[in-house]
Amino acid sequence: MKAYQVLLYYVYVPIENPEEYRDEHHLFCIEHNLLGRIIVSPEGLNGTVSGLAADCQAYMDYLHADPRFKKTAFKIDESEGHTFKKLHVRVKDEIVNSDLPVNPIVRTGKHLEPADFKQLLNDPDVVLVDMRSNYEHSLGKFKGAITFDMENLRELPAHVQEIEHLKDRKIVTYCTGGIKCEKASAYLLEKGFENVYQLHGGIIRYGIEEGGENFDGKCYVFDNRIAVEVNKVNPEIISSCHVCGTPSDRMVNCANAACNIHVPICENCGVTLEGACSDACKNHPDKRAYDGTGNYAIHSNHYNPLQGFRSLKKKEKV
Structure with missing residues (x-):
């Protein structure tokens, strides 16, 4: 342990x-x-x-x-x-940025526990819909799931028409931990979808409780781990290195702060380009020192109830 x-x-x-x-x-x-x-x-x-x-x-x-x-x-x-x-x-105004005109406390999609979700994966009437951003589902997603070309949940209204023809099917939404689906499923209900479900606890809970079967790739997470393994049954890498195209699920930020693109880059290319996504970024004056992780802490002002707002730079000089 x-x-x-x-x-x-x-x-x-x-x-x-x-x-x-x-x-x-x-x-x-x-x-x-x-x-x-x-x-x-x-x-x-x-x-x-x-x-x-x-x-x-x-x-x-x-x-x-x-x-x-x-x-x-x-x-x-x-x-x-x-x-x-x-x-x-x-x-913040919302616990997940969406700007969707819904209140999941009042109405949301039916919660599916991980075990029930696993049983539904083989139901031919079920349609899985990924409610995450591009860089998340490009790294990992459930087999056969529909994905949207969107940067964040605010863009969902522009993509609903892509699944309009599936209104008579069982729509099962999923995301990392379940939070986006509370609002996304509520929005689908508002748009006339009737059989709307959501994976309760998201991909992470499904992996912990049910072994993650049929989730391809890794799950992007919003901490220093960047990505975690989910599938312990039939895992498969679905992403490829941004530089050389070889299979890779190693997500990094480009070392060039002016670029900062978030993409998979294999270890070999990471070493060769010193954490950058291209030769141009490798030679850019804003390139940060590469420590092998491709994860860079953001220096910003922080609120501490004991101190108020205090600059990290000022703190470092103390």
Whole structure:
């Protein structure tokens, strides 16, 4: 058993005074040495955090002790260490950016538990629809799933017509942890789709509980791991190196900060191009030092309830 854990969760529930709760929440994370990204919104919470197993358990207990969050479901994975370098607790209008005119607390697609989802995979009447962005589903997706050429969930309305002809079928949506599908499935219902389902807990939970069968490639995650294995039954690499075209599921950001394209690059090309996606980017004056991971921490201003906003650069000079 590994010493650290990674928690992925979301919960749609009204939160009054989100700024005040953000400070309380942030302080708890600091006191328990937790790192990660957490969004506090009037519509709920969305977070991924990492820490020692005992600290993660304290965090789950902390949320479940609050009546508003007692039904929060956590996806728990193990890790050798922290999967984040920083802690961000931010207040936003939505816990997942969508701008969709729906409220999943009122109406959303039917939840499918991982075991039930697995059974439906062989149903000829089922249509799987991936609700993630291009760079996510290009790295990994369920066999036969429909994908949309979109950068984020805000673009979903422009793509619904691509599945209009499937309105009489069982539409099963899925995403990384389930949060996007709460709104995406609700939107499909608003557009006249009647049999709309969603994979409860997303790809991550399906992999943990059911072995990830029929998920090809890796699942993109929003922490320092970048991508994780899901399928322990019949895995297959579906992505290829941006540079040489060989099969590769190693996602990196181009070392050239001015480019920063997020694509698969194999280890050999990573070494040859020093983390860049091309010779031009390798020789660009903004190229960052390559440490072999292709993951670069963003230097930005951070809010700490003990300090207010403080620049990292200023902090480094102290």
